Amino acid sequence: MSFNRKNAYLKMAQKGLLDMLPLNLAVLPWGVLCGSLAIQRDFTIFEAILMPMIVFAGSVQLVVIELISDNAPLATILFTAFIISSRHFLYGLALREKLKNLPLKWRGSLGFLLTDELFALSGERQSYKSKLRLIYALFAGGSFYFSWLAWNIIGIVAGSILPDLTHLGLDFAIAVTFIALVIPSIVNLSILVTVCVAAILSVVFKVYNLELGLVLSSVIAMYSGYFTSKMQIKSNNKSRAMLNKKEEKIL
CATH class of the missing domain: 1.20.58 (Methane Monooxygenase Hydroxylase; Chain G, domain 1)
Incomplete structure (x- = not known):
């Protein structure tokens, strides 16, 4: 019984990784753009890596990097980041009934990993309703987090070696990603x-x-x-x- 349960957990983890894989690859140009932009705006390598580790939001990263490089007031930076990220409050409200009875470790982990991409995979009525589905969400969201961090690191390295990458049209990946997320939900x-x-x-x-x-x-x-x-x-x-x-x- 224990072996069967462990095998089921592994299968759900694998399914979460595979379902998120196309989105992990789709945001590669976006992540590279964020990492390279930070370096080109005179962030240190440590600061550039810390940004995706803590913020974990591409649109917020791009805007905040530009605001910091322009020496914008802290209040402006925080308010702008709050406005851009406000949709995550709606995501949280939409999933509140499913997650409210879970232990804090699950709510905290899934709350941090709740991006547009993970929310797009949370549309099923039975999402988060069992341990298996929680593991699915954890591995799907976790794989996206580590992929995003990896793409940022590639961008940091590229930004340190290559000329300005912001003119290559990498920001088009932002629009493509959101179009891919929105179309199936109509x-x-x-x-x-x-x-x-x-x-x-x-x-x-x-x-x-x-x-x-x-x-x-x-x-x-x-x-x-x-x-x-x-x-x-x-x-x-x-x-x-x-x-x-x-x-x-x-x-």
Whole structure:
């Protein structure tokens, strides 16, 4: 029995590693960009390595590195990092019911590893509901963490040897990664509306150089999806009511 359980744990760990592997490889250019940018902005090697180890968020790393190199006030750096990372509060809220009864060691570990990529693999209703699924999430998220750290280290080495890598278009990997995460999640009209509104507004606000354009487009898109969902529910309820009336007349 013990052997069978151990074998099941190993299989779930392997599945977590394999399921996350495409995303681990997809963020390679992004990680290299973050590592090389830190070196090119006069971070020490220790500081450049410490950033992905502690922060573990690509978009935050890129922005914070630029702000630090521009000698921005600490309050500005913290507030900007908070705004960019605020979506993780939504991730946490979405998974709260699944994780709230777990021991602190599990909640702390999975909370630290909860990136966009791991959240994308957490859509199943049974996610985190058993020890096997927790091991799956731990190895999936853990493999992404160590891959991200490895890509950053490669970028640090490359940034120390090669000329400026920021002009090679590596930042396109950011857009590609998020597109790969978002497309499979479009399963109904409300999500489709959310994605389309966010995409259109983010481009419009970027064209007009609106500083909080990304935040505004995200908020407006979420409300658009929410109202679309409400309208769908009302429409479905109205259809059911009409159907029930027709059935009553027939009876």
